[in-house]
Amino acid sequence: MREIKIKSPAKINLGLKVYRKREDGFHEVETILQMVDLYDTITLRRIEGDIIVVSCNNNSVPEDENNLVYRAAELIQRHIKVDKGLLIKIDKHIPVSAGLGGGSSNAAVTLLGLNRLWDLGLKKDKLIDLAKLLGSDVPFFIFGTRAIGRGRGEELQPLSSGERIPIVLVNPNLSLSTSWVYKNLNLRLTNKENSINLLTPLLERGEIKKIGRYIFNDLESSAIKRFPVIKDIKDKLWSLGAVCSMMSGSGSTVFGIFTDYNIAKEACHKLRIEEWSVFLTETIVDLQEIYPGEILRSMQ
Ligand code: ATP
Numbered sequence: 001m002r003e004i005k006i007k008s009p010a011k012i013n014l015g016l017k018v019y020r021k022r023e024d025g026f027h028e029v030e031t032i033l034q035m036v037d038l039y040d041t042i043t044l045r046r047i048e049g050d051i052i053v054v055s056c057n058n059n060s061v062p063e064d065e066n067n068l069v070y071r072a073a074e075l076i077q078r079h080i081k082v083d084k085g086l087l088i089k090i091d092k093h094i095p096v097s098a099g100l101g102g103g104s105s106n107a108a109v110t111l112l113g114l115n116r117l118w119d120l121g122l123k124k125d126k127l128i129d130l131a132k133l134l135g136s137d138v139p140f141f142i143f144g145t146r147a148i149g150r151g152r153g154e155e156l157q158p159l160s161s162g163e164r165i166p167i168v169l170v171n172p173n174l175s176l177s178t179s180w181v182y183k184n185l186n187l188r189l190t191n192k193e194n195s196i197n198l199l200t201p202l203l204e205r206g207e208i209k210k211i212g213r214y215i216f217n218d219l220e221s222s223a224i225k226r227f228p229v230i231k232d233i234k235d236k237l238w239s240l241g242a243v244c245s246m247m248s249g250s251g252s253t254v255f256g257i258f259t260d261y262n263i264a265k266e267a268c269h270k271l272r273i274e275e276w277s278v279f280l281t282e283t284i285v286d287l288q289e290i291y292p293g294e295i296l297r298s299m300q
Contacts, residue, residue: 004117007290008040008109010100010281011140012167012248012255014211015199018185018218026136026152027182030196032159032203033137035145035284036167036255041091042069042106044113049085050077058092060175061103068107072134076114079130084118095277097175099249101137108134108141112291116298124299128156142299144287146203148196161285162206166264168237168256169248169279170271172229181250184222208259212244215257223251230254233276240267 011033019028047053052073054063061067065074069088076082088110094102108131115122122130124142131138136152148157195214202211224230230247233254237245241263242256258264264280271278284290 003045008105010038016217036281043089045087047085050083056090068103069110072107072110095171098253104137165283166258171253171277176251178250220247
């Protein structure tokens with residue numbers, strides 16, 4: 001096999017609780033991660049020599065060793081002692097620095113793809129261990145498709161995926177750096193109750209209308225202080241029929257959850273009048289929807 005092309009999905013956080021700052025500088029979190037069907041495409045191609053070349057159609061994404069896909073490939077080269085060359089092409093559709101995990105997803109997909117392209121025979125648990133070395137959100141994109149993340153977000157517990165849920169994503173074309181949002185977080189003002197415990201059973205039972213009452217993101221208020229437009233988008237989604245709207249991860253993307261696909265579609269039309277990037281998506285319920293069968297079989 002000379003080349004492999006794989007879809008690389010986005011995620012949203014259906015709840016994000018932030019606890020104390022740990023000694024390693026990271027905050028302890030508890031979150032519900034959910035894959036949605038907005039994709040980048042990653043193409044991995046064998047090339048001569050042992051170098052790694054990255055190319056991306058979005059010029060705000062680095063093409064050097066700062067790209068997470070480069071680090072994923074280098075990790076495999078070093079860890080498994082492979083000296084093969086590789087071209088990684090990223091076709092970006094997921095907004096960058098947007099709380100949608102695009103870079104983490106690209107890195108996870110690179111690990112999965114190389115396992116197949118280079119015939120490494122690595123099993124799922126091993127790939128997840130390697131993913132943890134690349135970043136806290138990376139393991140989730142191998143684990144799928146809805147899970148609770150604890151620790152830095154990398155200790156995963158599976159949740160049943162239930163029915164497909166229509167989700168509208170709105171990005172105001174403003175990048176928020178994750179470290180800025182955490183630095184400006186006032187832990188004294190965060191949600192006292194741990195609503196993850198309340199949200200999980202509602203999601204598992206598919207009681208979407210009720211989740212609006214419990215959904216939360218401890219990072220949202222500091223992000224809104226910096227960019228009030230986040231609040232405007234939340235209100236707009238709500239007025240267009242979303243059962244709830246919330247910022248994803250460290251922002252700046254806001255998602256709206258809908259119970260009806262056509263209402264979500266109509267909301268997208270109306271939101272596109274503004275200068276925002278708007279995406280009509282659905283939750284992903286099975287990894288087989290995204291990753292080719294040969295990729296999934298090769299890690300079993
Ligand atoms: P995080 O919470 O990890 O910051 P995010 O979803 O908010 O994730 P990403 O789109 O993953 O944001 O990008 C975060 C940063 O990572 C950006 O500054 C970007 O330059 C860098 N980056 C490195 N590799 C990639 C990649 N493959 N795709 C997108 N960004 C990347």
